[in-house]
Amino acid sequence: VFSVVLVFIYQNSIARFISSDIDMGEESCISRNESVLYRKSSSPYKPSSYLLSKLSTYEKLHEHCGPHTDSYKRSIKQLKSGRIDDNSTDCRYVVWVAYCGLGNRMLSITSAFLYALLTNRVLLINQEHDMSNLFCEPFPNTSWILPHDFPFKSKFKKFKQKNHYSYGSMLKSNTINYSTELLPSYLFLYLSHEYDHHDKLFFCDQDQALLSKVPWLIMKSNVYFLPSLFLISSFEQELSKLFPDKETVFHHLGRYLFLPSDRVWRLITHYYDDYLAKAEKIIGIQVRIFEDKPSPFEYVMDQILSCTQKEKLLPEVDTEKPIGSSSPSKNQTDKAVLITSLSPGYYKKMTKMYGQHPTKTGEVVGVYQPSHAGKQRSYINSHNIQAWVEIYLLSLCDELVTSTRSTFGYVAQGLRGMRPLILYKIDDTKPDPPCGRGMSMEPCYHAPPIYDCKAKTTVDTATLVPHLREAPEEQRCTIER
Ligand code: GDP
Incomplete structure (x- = not known):
């Protein structure tokens, strides 16, 4: 019976992964069924059966503790009372509070979700208007959206690192310590790029033992802090069973959590069908310029062209000949280039280049850019x-x-399941080589802790967990922005 149950759980969960036609009881989520039609091949990376059964268990927990259930109502009472009452509820929660651009948000939600999985908590998303209608509900028969009448919502906006009620600040001021007996029913956690030493103690076993007793953890985060969960020894065994291949953590969790809502799915499929579907090969180029170090347009353009030509992704053009002079014109586009950027310049230049001259290989290249918003407006x-x-x-x-x-690019590469070619950072000179293959398809960790909890000293965390490596200089993730 046990194995039959396991097989059922496995099939049920794998079906959700590969977009089955199981009725999830949701209003609608077309992408759950249709996304498989738009991915040219299924992912070669399969989730472990342990991960699938863990997700299935999580879904049941979420259904039991999710918004508007009796357990949730009891937990809210406990939250409001400020004190822990062991008998009041069997549910514990992580509330994620939005911050920064979409890429950052998706990475930190994924980190919060893995934390919830590891600690048997339920993840609820504080979704303001700016995030509505983006994703389908990921868990069946329930919601991951924090209800509007959640107490303390007004505190979320003001929640900054130095707030006296954050866990890090409380540790610093000794308002809370490892022998505190009367713990509060909720704590705020500050896990963002500029978190300090006391905030980062979250990643220590001793702190996790304390936090496990607190039913409500309200987390403000904008980083992919997930790799640090591998530093916590009490999670070690579970993590290695969940993810035998550590390069696929975001790939699996991201594909599981983030299904485009129907509205988004229609926009995706219309664009894809109209411009990209007919090409034999689609090359995505994501150009993200950070304002902290202006990168001259010509430098970036040269970098893109020399990268794509050197790596044989795109052909060179024959500037001696006008378009249509060498080969009969074809209706077929051999290669489609999808450019994403806040600015229209790269698209314009590349369209002109492939529009005026034939390519040396005779291939026809079409260039497309869905939007150019000019500036980031994540609100x-x-x-x-x-x-x-x-x-x-x-x-x-x-x-x-x-x-x-760019976390925007990390999410794309993770969902795609590929190590991208990364355009190196332009300083004062053009980088040579212009780009290089990423070390991993996992998102880069912008703000790793450098503390050995056991030795109570500063350390390169890669010496503690070997697969957490610092990227080479040219690919280095910094938090300069
Ligand atoms: P990061 O800042 O590059 O790490 O990525 P984020 O996604 O966290 O924040 C950048 C935000 O700027 C995005 O979420 C978008 O709102 C906007 N943005 C940046 N690049 C593009 C782009 O190529 N296309 C669109 N549509 N928006 C972009």
Whole structure:
């Protein structure tokens, strides 16, 4: 009976992974069924059966503890009382609070979700208007959206690192310590790129033992802090069973959590069908320019062209000949280039180049860019919808060229399941080589802790967990922005 149950759980969960036609009891989520039609091949990376059964168990827990259930109502009472009452509820929660651009948000949600999985908590998302209508509900028969009447919502906006009620600040001021007996019913965790030593103690076993007793953890985060969960020895065994291949953590969890809503899916599929579907090969180029170090347009353009030509992704043009002079014109586009960028310049230049001259290989290249918003406006819902459309379109490409340090690109590469070619950071000179293959398809960790909890000293965390490596200089993720 046990094995039959296991097989059922496995089949049920794998079906959700590969977009089955199981009725999830949701209003609708077309992408759950249709996404498989738009991915040219299924992912070669299969989730472990242990992960699938864990997700299935999680779904039941979420259904039991999710918004508006009796357990949730009891937990809210406990939250409001400020004190822990062991008998009041069997549910514990992580509440994720939004912050930064969409890529950052998706990475930190994934980190929060893995934390919830590892600690048997339920993840609830504090979704303001700017994030509505982006994703399907990931868990069946319930919701992951934090209800509007959740107490303390007004505190979320003001929640900054130095707030006296954050866990790190409380440790620092000794308002809380490892022998505190009367713990509060909730704590705020600050896990963002500029978190300090006390905030980062979250990644220590001793702190996890304390936090496990607190039913409500409210987390503000904008980073992919997930790799640090591998530093916590009490999670070690579970993590290695969940993810025998550590390079696929975001790939699996991201594909599981983030299914485009129907509205987003229609935008994705219309664009794909109209411009990309007919090409034999689709090359995605994500150009992200950070304002902290202006990168001259000509430098970046040269970098993109020399990268794509050197790596044989795109052909050179024969500038001696006008278009149509060498080969009969074809209706077929051999290669489609999908450019995503806030600026229209790269698209314009490349369209002109392939529009005026034939390529040396005779291939026909079409260049497309879905939008050019000019500037980041992550507080606007339609802006985030467009960003999600483009991240997803990039994840459907055959080849990917991304910009160093961009979480927008990390999400695309993770969902695609590929190590991209990364355009190296431009300092004062053009980088040579212009780009290089990423070390991993996992998102880069922008703010790793450097503390050995056992030795109570600063350390290179890669010496503790060997697969957590610092990227080489040219690909280095920094938090300079
Ligand atoms: P990161 O700042 O590159 O790490 O990525 P984020 O996604 O966290 O934040 C950048 C935000 O700027 C995105 O979420 C979008 O709102 C916007 N943005 C940046 N690049 C693009 C792009 O190529 N296309 C669109 N539509 N939006 C972009």
